[in-house]
Structures are given as C-alpha cells and as structure tokens.
Amino acid sequence: MNEKYTPALAELIGTFAFFFIGAGAIVTDTYTHGAVGLLGIALAHGVMLSVMVSAFGAISGAHFNPAVTVGFLVAKKINVSTAVTYIVAQLLGGALAGFMLKFIFPEAVWQPSHLGTPALAAGVTTQQALLLEGLLTAFLMWAVLGTAVDSRAPKIGGFGIGLTVFADIMVGGPLTGAAMNPARVFGPALAAGFWENHSLYWIGPIAGASIASWIYTRFLSKPAHIQ
Numbered sequence: 240m241n242e243k244y245t246p247a248l249a250e251l252i253g254t255f256a257f258f259f260i261g262a263g264a265i266v267t268d269t270y271t272h273g274a275v276g277l278l279g280i281a282l283a284h285g286v287m288l289s290v291m292v293s294a295f296g297a298i299s300g301a302h303f304n305p306a307v308t309v310g311f312l313v314a315k316k317i318n319v320s321t322a323v324t325y326i327v328a329q330l331l332g333g334a335l336a337g338f339m340l341k342f343i344f345p346e347a348v349w350q351p352s353h354l355g356t357p358a359l360a361a362g363v364t365t366q367q368a369l370l371l372e373g374l375l376t377a378f379l380m381w382a383v384l385g386t387a388v389d390s391r392a393p394k395i396g397g398f399g400i401g402l403t404v405f406a407d408i409m410v411g412g413p414l415t416g417a418a419m420n421p422a423r424v425f426g427p428a429l430a431a432g433f434w435e436n437h438s439l440y441w442i443g444p445i446a447g448a449s450i451a452s453w454i455y456t457r458f459l460s461k462p463a464h465i466q
Contacts, residue, residue, distance in 0.1 A: 246299035246321075247328040253291040254303040254332030254422060255339075260287040262355030262427050263340055270348045277412055285405030292397025296387060301397065304420040305329055305441075310380045310448035314456045316388065326422075333426025341430045354427035357416020359436055368415045368436070372443030375407040376419040377451035384455045419444050 264283035268275035275283075292301040300317075302308045305326045312322045340354050349355075359368050379400070386392050386399035393399070404419065411417030418424045424440040427433075 247324050249295040249299040250302060250325050250328040251332040251335075253295045253299070253301055254329045255336045257284070257288050257291050257303050258333050258336035258423055258426050259339060260284070261423070262336060265352050265355035266340055266344050266349050269351050270344065277409065281405045281408035281412060284408055285401040285403075287401075288404050289397045289401025292387070292400050296397060299325070301387075303329060303332075303422075304379075304444075304448075305422055306376050306420060306444035306448040307380060307383055309445050310383070310452035311388075313449050313452040314384070314388075329422040330425055333422040334429050335426070337426040337428070337430030340427070349431070353431040353433035356427040356431055356433050357418040357424050357440060358433075359416075360414050363414050365436065365439055369439050369443040369446075371411050371415050372418060372440065373447030373450070375411050375417055376444040376447035378407060379403050379419050380448040380451035381455060384452065384460075389460065419447075421445065 261280075261284035264275055264280045268280060288303070291303065295301045300311070302311065302325055308317070308322050308325045308329070311317045312319065317325075337354050341349060359365075382400050382403040386395060387397070404417075407419060408417040416424075418440050421441040421444055424437060428437060
C-alpha cells in the first residue's frame with residue numbers, strides 16, 4: 240500500500256475496533272439486561288482504546304478522534320491535509336462499527352440505545368452537556384499530549400489514554416454518554432438514524448481539545464525552570 244495512505248488505514252481500523260467494542264458494550268448491556276453496567280462499559284472503552292493506541296500509535300499517532308486530531312492541528316503536530324484525511328478515516332471507521340453492530344444485534348436489542356449513540360440524560364441542559372463534554376475531552380487531550388506526544392512522556396503505551404477515557408465515562412457516561420469524540424457519536428447515529436443533540440458532540444469535544452492543546456503547548460510543553 241502507498242505509504243501516504245497507511246496512517247489513514249490505521250486510523251480507520253483503530254477507530255472501528257474502538258467503537259465496535261465500546262458501543263457494542265452498551266448494546267450488550269441491553270442484551271444482557273444490565274449485566275455489563277457502567278463499569279463494564281467504561282472498561283470496554285478504556286481497555287480497547289489502550290490496546291489500539293499501543294498497536295497503531297507508531298503508524299498514525301492513533302488519534303481515533305476528530306477532536307484529538309484538531310488538537311494536534313492546534314499544537315502544530317500535523318498539517319491540515321493530514322488532519323482532513325484522518326477525520327474522514329475516523330468517520331468511516333465509526334460508520335463501519337455502527338453498521339456492523341446493527342447487522343449483528345437484533346433491532347429490539349440495539350434500538351433502545353440507538354446502537355450505543357451517546358445521548359443526554361433527563362434534566363441535563365445543552366449548556367451543561369457542552370461544558371461536560373469539553374472538560375472530559377480536555378482531560379483526554381492532556382493525557383494524549385502528556386503520555387504519548389511529549390518527548391518526556393513515560394513509556395506506558397496507550398494505557399494512560401485509555402484510563403482517562405475509563406475515568407471520564409465513569410463520571411460523564413450517565414449524563415451525556417461521555418463521548419469526547421465526534422466520530423464516536425457519528426458512527427452509531429448514522430447507522431441508527433438518531434441525530435438528537437448531534438451538534439453538541441462536535442462542538443464540545445473540539446472546543447475542549449483545542450483549548451487543552453493550546454494550554455499544553457503554550458505553558459506545559461517545556462520544562463519549568465525551578466529556582
């Protein structure tokens with residue numbers, strides 16, 4: 240394969256695997272009448288992301304998330320052309336995961352959760368959701384920059400990133416679904432035909448990742464001189 244497209248393929252495969260397991264855990268929770276639970280759903284997302292980042296990090300940087308890709312763009316770690324290519328690959332991977340889950344599970348099982356599409360809980364306002372998704376994605380972006388990008392990063396593979404997603408879902412999952420990732424919402428939403436509050440899952444995560452990236456590169460990327 241042309242080396243130009245190898246990173247994009249890695250993004251597509253990694254995103255597909257991450258979402259198939261993550262969203263699939265939500266559908267399986269319905270199938271098993273709640274046996275998976277919030278802890279199991281958070282673990283499924285966190286562990287699979289950890290493995291995929293470790294597997295594909297050396298090939299593409301393992302973003303698997305348009306918000307993270309925009310964060311890399313803000314940090315000037317990639318160019319616009321690469322960012323667009325990555326985002327398209329991520330959206331394709333997400334869509335493939337959504338339609339694969341739709342094919343595997345009966346409609347009566349996937350319909351209640353719309354194939355694991357994140358949604359707002361009762362009483363959560365749009366403003367609260369935007370703030371929460373932005374904050375959770377900022378934590379994720381800092382984990383990416385601090386454990387995988389910074390030259391001083393500890394050699395822990397993708398597990399710092401996966402653990403952040405696990406922790407974020409434990410807090411935000413019951414409120415907004417803790418997407419932190421526009422493609423994570425787009426894929427199952429496309430397959431399920433469920434677009435409720437879709438735009439906030441783009442705005443919140445992209446804003447959070449962009450601000451976090453700017454803060455890290457502006458104030459944290461170089462060691463402080465301690466007097």
